[in-house]
Amino acid sequence: MEFDLAQTDALLTTTRAVRKRLDFDRPVPREIITRCIEIAVQAPTASNSQLWRWMIVDDPAKRAQIAEIYRATMADRQKVTEPWDSLGRTAQTDRVHDSAGYLRANLERVPVLVIPCVEGRPAPDAAPASLSATYGSIFPAVWSFQLALRSRGLGSVFTSVLGFREREVAELLGIPDYVLQVAMIPVAYTLGTDFKPAERPPVSEIMHWNEW
Numbered sequence: 001m002e003f004d005l006a007q008t009d010a011l012l013t014t015t016r017a018v019r020k021r022l023d024f025d026r027p028v029p030r031e032i033i034t035r036c037i038e039i040a041v042q043a044p045t046a047s048n049s050q051l052w053r054w055m056i057v058d059d060p061a062k063r064a065q066i067a068e069i070y071r072a073t074m075a076d077r078q079k080v081t082e083p084w085d086s087l088g089r090t091a092q093t094d095r096v097h098d099s100a101g102y103l104r105a106n107l108e109r110v111p112v113l114v115i116p117c118v119e120g121r122p123a124p125d126a127a128p129a130s131l132s133a134t135y136g137s138i139f140p141a142v143w144s145f146q147l148a149l150r151s152r153g154l155g156s157v158f159t160s161v162l163g164f165r166e167r168e169v170a171e172l173l174g175i176p177d178y179v180l181q182v183a184m185i186p187v188a189y190t191l192g193t194d195f196k197p198a199e200r201p202p203v204s205e206i207m208h209w210n211e212w
Contacts, residue, residue: 014195015147018155019099022188024109030058032152033112033187040145046133052141055115055173055181060108062172066184067108069168073161074104103157103186110186114156115169116142117179138182146185155190158183 037054045051057063107113118138122131146156162169162184169181 011147011151013197015150016155016195016198017096017099017157018188018190018195019103019157019186021191022103022110022155022186023191024106024111024188026111026189028058028111028154028187028189030056032154033114036145036148036152039148040141043140043144045137045141049137051119052138053117053119053179055117055175057113057115057173058111063110063113064108065172066113066162066169069165069172070107070159070162070184071104073164077161077164103159107186110188112187114145114185114187115162115173115175115181116145116183116185117175117181119179121178121180134180135182142183142185149187153189153193154187156185156187158185160184 033056041050041052057066103110116138118134120134122134126134142158146158149156160183163181166181169175169184170177170179175181
């Protein structure tokens, strides 16, 4: 099988965290979400466990409740992180902060919220290898899901802040205790598709061959 490398590389390098350019007014068909998850679950899992689970929220009332939990959690976290916000600031990080605030204010307007989960929870004293197996069994599928969305003209952003109030979200949506929520991904069509690669340091500065 031969891939169009230019198209593949463009998909991989321009699938951005989309917040301000999410189209709140265009509905997202359920069949699109279903197809993207069908693609996502082709990703590998630890020991072929296939323990990923997907909670999709398109009900407006529940989206609004999740948005309130999200805003409250963001407010709590801001009190913790505020003293560090001025460190290492760049124009790019300022744009990220600004767009995060925009999403926070408008989250309930996003047509679909997707919460990827995994059955089973790591023990509090779990070894790094155990944590790698747990998260490594869901994160590849999450990224595949986001790539599949992007290839269909939709945008998304990986958010983790609801993990601080996971219990509240679980009670709202009826998620069992043994299921671990790993993210919340807002999904919508994008306003335009002209996304570009982000600024990143040269890989020569972050690669180590054979020894550190």
